[in-house]
Amino acid sequence: MLIGEVSKAAGMTPKTLRFYEEQGLLPPARRGPNGYRQYGDDSVIRLDFIARGRAAGLSVSQIRSILAAREAGNAPCAHVQDLLAGQLAELDLKIAELTALRAGVAASYEAVAAGNPSACDQSRVCSYL
Amino acid sequence: MLIGEVSKAAGMTPKTLRFYEEQGLLPPARRGPNGYRQYGDDSVIRLDFIARGRAAGLSVSQIRSILAAREAGNAPCAHVQDLLAGQLAELDLKIAELTALRAGVAASYEAVAAGNPSACDQSRVCSYL
DNA sequence: CTGCACCTTCCCCTGTGGGGGAAGGTCAAG
DNA sequence: CTTGACCTTCCCCCACAGGGGAAGGTGCAG
Numbered sequence: 121m122l123i124g125e126v127s128k129a130a131g132m133t134p135k136t137l138r139f140y141e142e143q144g145l146l147p148p149a150r151r152g153p154n155g156y157r158q159y160g161d162d163s164v165i166r167l168d169f170i171a172r173g174r175a176a177g178l179s180v181s182q183i184r185s186i187l188a189a190r191e192a193g194n195a196p197c198a199h200v201q202d203l204l205a206g207q208l209a210e211l212d213l214k215i216a217e218l219t220a221l222r223a224g225v226a227a228s229y230e231a232v233a234a235g236n237p238s239a240c241d242q243s244r245v246c247s248y249l
Numbered sequence: 250m251l252i253g254e255v256s257k258a259a260g261m262t263p264k265t266l267r268f269y270e271e272q273g274l275l276p277p278a279r280r281g282p283n284g285y286r287q288y289g290d291d292s293v294i295r296l297d298f299i300a301r302g303r304a305a306g307l308s309v310s311q312i313r314s315i316l317a318a319r320e321a322g323n324a325p326c327a328h329v330q331d332l333l334a335g336q337l338a339e340l341d342l343k344i345a346e347l348t349a350l351r352a353g354v355a356a357s358y359e360a361v362a363a364g365n366p367s368a369c370d371q372s373r374v375c376s377y378l
Numbered sequence: 379c380t381g382c383a384c385c386t387t388c389c390c391c392t393g394t395g396g397g398g399g400a401a402g403g404t405c406a407a408g
Numbered sequence: 409c410t411t412g413a414c415c416t417t418c419c420c421c422c423a424c425a426g427g428g429g430a431a432g433g434t435g436c437a438g
Contacts, residue, residue, distance in 0.1 A: 124414065134415085139396055154404055156415055162372070169374040176354050176378065180395075190374050195366035200375050204358040211351040215344060222340040225305050229333040237324035243291070245298040245319050246329050249305065253384065263385085268426055283434055285385055309425070 123149075126159040130167035137167070144184050145170055177207055252278075255288040259296035266296070273313050274299055306336055 123134045130137075137157075140146045146166065149157035166187075173183040182203050189196035232248040241247040252263045259266075266286075269275045275295065278286035295316075302312040311332050318325035361377040370376040 122415075133397080135397065136395085138417095143395090154415080156404085165372060166374065169378070172378050174395095176357055177350055186378075187374060190371065195369045195371075196375050197361055197364060197366040197369050197377060200378050201358065201361045204354055204361060204378075207354050208351065208358060211347055211354065215347050215351065218340055218344050218347070221306055222337065222344065225333055225336050225340065228305055229330065229337060232326055232330045232333060235326060237326040240324045240326050242319065242324075243294060245295065245316065246325050248326060249298070249301050249315075249329050249333075251385075262427080264427060265425085267387095272425090283385075285434085303425095 121159045121161075121163075123157045123159070126163055126167070129164045130171065132167065132171075140167075140170065140180075143180050145180065145187060176204065177211070178203060250288045250290075250292075252286050252288070255292055255296070258293045259300065261296065261300075269296075269299065269309075272309050274309060274316060305333065306340070307332060 121129075123137055127134045127137050137146065141148060141157075146163065149159060149163075152158050169187075170183055173186065178186075186196045186200055186203070189199050228249055232246075235248040239247070250258075252266055256263045256266050266275065270277060270286075275292065278288060278292075281287050298316075299312055302315065307315075315325045315329055315332070318328050357378055361375075364377040368376070
């Protein structure tokens with residue numbers, strides 16, 4: 121299969137596949153006599169895995185480390201579990217940060233809504249923010 | 250005051266002040282005979298306002314629009330209120346997205362934790378993700 | 379005179395995951 | 409023969425808010 125076909129099957133663009141190859145998520149593709157990349161069905165499976173990892177918010181380098189473990193002959197499950205645990209911790213942190221920010225913004229919003237624009241201190245640009 | 254002094258008073262770096270000037274958040278500074286930027290106390294007040302806006306997650310261009318309204322002689326309160334409302338909506342959306350992602354990642358994490366690594370399908374890289 | 383701390387402009391760099399588009403080769407169909 | 413759809417490499421581009429550092433001017437103290 122050519123790159124366009126495979127990328128379509130995986131729901132990606134040819135650019136993305138070349139990028140993944142360059143980033144080490146895909147092994148360097150076999151080339152046809154014309155220099156075109158040649159792919160087998162296994163590539164689609166690998167790309168699906170990559171897509172699942174991306175959907176879980178894993179970075180390219182994290183996914184690369186999983187694939188490297190699999191290539192080394194180990195079941196990468198323990199490593200995947202570690203990465204997902206880290207991802208959960210990061211998500212919890214980000215959600216907490218955004219929630220705190222939201223609270224502060226909500227307070228400012230209330231202050232502005234309750235304020236009197238004509239009493240807004242010009243020298244402070246806006247008294248209520 | 251020179252740029253270093255003002256930036257310190259505002260808790261910023263000189264680089265940031267030059268950046269804000271370039272971005273139109275600060276008017277072009279008066280220059281001394283040596284070409285150095287000269288600031289008055291009002292600059293610190295303006296920078297404090299900018300910092301409050303940034304702390305509320307407003308972008309540079311949003312803050313610029315507030316300052317432009319104030320410069321045009323209008324109390325920017327209504328505009329500030331609109332921007333904060335938009336910011337709240339964006340934060341709610343982001344929090345919802347991250348929460349949904351977190352749920353998906355948690356489900357994958359449970360699956361990996363409950364799975365048997367030696368039964369992990371090699372051809373799928375990892376059956377549990 | 380020499381250091382040192384400050385200032386100036388200028389241009390590139392950061393992280394992330396690709397996208398845009400140029401210049402050129404290849405292949406099958408009409 | 410040409411058209412169109414592929415493919416190749418190459419290099420630059422995006423958001424975002426600055427940071428790093430070079431090369432050079434300025435001002436004051438010792």
